Amino acid sequence: MSNKRMRVWVLAVSGVLMAILSGCSPLKVLNALTPSSSFSKVSGIAYGSDPRQKLDIYQPKSAVPNAPVVVFFYGGSWNSGSREDYGFVGEALASRGMVVVLADYRLYPQVRYPAFLQDGAQAVAWTYRHIADYGADPARLYLMGHSSGAYNAAMLALDPNLLAAQGLSPALIKGWIGLAGPYDFLPIANQDVRPVFFYPDSPPDSQPINHVSRGAPPALLMASSKDSLVNPQRNTGGLATTLRRAGVPVQEFYFSRTNHGTLVAALSRPLRGLAPVLDRVTEFVGATPAQ
Known part of the structure; x- marks a missing residue:
């Protein structure tokens, strides 16, 4: 990294840290620093009848023939989050030649497990059936998520019953990407998450690690070695081994x-200087950077 780029990066990190310390949302700061020149956006497409069942599509500004499509699910312990907060994810992936679907889903206390996964299956089914209209190839469909969103992606990729309810199969998924996902977390320690999974009677079928089978889609798993919220050795490491x-x-x-x-x-x-997350995703998806 050049000295000039290093100075810019340090200033950006400092700005995000100051936002956190002052009580501002760091996601809003990241989105404010995200350019809009690399993508076009279609907002608020309904994939179901509930107000939360909507999605946004980010397309590379320069069209990429037969572009891969990535359906991204955000985190928030299944009780918070909004697709509008993750525009920087849409921009990042679109800038690398991917068509990106950011989907909202119903949250606790409106619903509990497995309703938010059923929403995810609906969003994936909508994408598979309609994304060709937005310049992407449905045969190059990937799922991706962060934290509880990575759990959602994992379950949709590993539990065939979820997509089967939409008349589809995990075989249509080219691969899936998990960032800091909880894949093996019983008994539940997080007080906010316990009611989502009916603690203390949380069903074993709620755990992605219990759905691994030989025919599952390929996976790209990334985690922080210093993650204090989701144990990386048990979750990312354990699922990778399985x-x-x-x-x-x-x-x-x-x-x-x-x-x-x-x-x-x-x-x-x-914040791309923190880790090559985007490079790893681009390589895994085999995307062609937009010109």
Whole structure:
């Protein structure tokens, strides 16, 4: 990294840290620092009848023939989050030649497990059936998520019953990407998450690690080695080991300069110096950077 780029990066990191200390949302700061010149956006497409069942589509400004499509699910412990907060994710992936679908889904206390996964299956089904109209190839469909959103992506890729309810199969998924995901977390320690999964009677079927099978889609798993919220060794490491034992292709990376939250923030232009998250996703998807 050149001295000039280093200075810009330090200033950007300092700005985000100041926003956190002053009580401002760091996601809003990242979005404010995200350019809009690399993508076009279609907002508020309904994939279901509930007000939360809507999605946005980010397309590369310069069209990429047969572009891959990535459906991204954000985190928030299944009780918070909004697709509008993750525009920096849409920009990052679109700038690398991907068509990106950012989907909202119903949250607790409106719903509990597995309703938000059923929403995810609906969003994936809508994408598979309509994304060709937006310049993407449905045969190059990937799922991606951060934190509880990575859990959603994992369950949709690993539990065939979810997509089967939409008349589809995980076989249509080219691969999936998990950032700091909880994949094996019973018994539940997080007080905010307990009611989402009916603690203390949380069903074992709610755990992605219990759905691994030989035919599962390839996975790219990334985590922060210093993650204090979701144990990376048990979750990312444990799932990667289980996938390999089943013969499923999996890549696994750990980064030392990020934490649970900044792992996804490293996709943003201001914080890409923290970890090569975007480069790993681009390589995995095999995307062609937009010109």
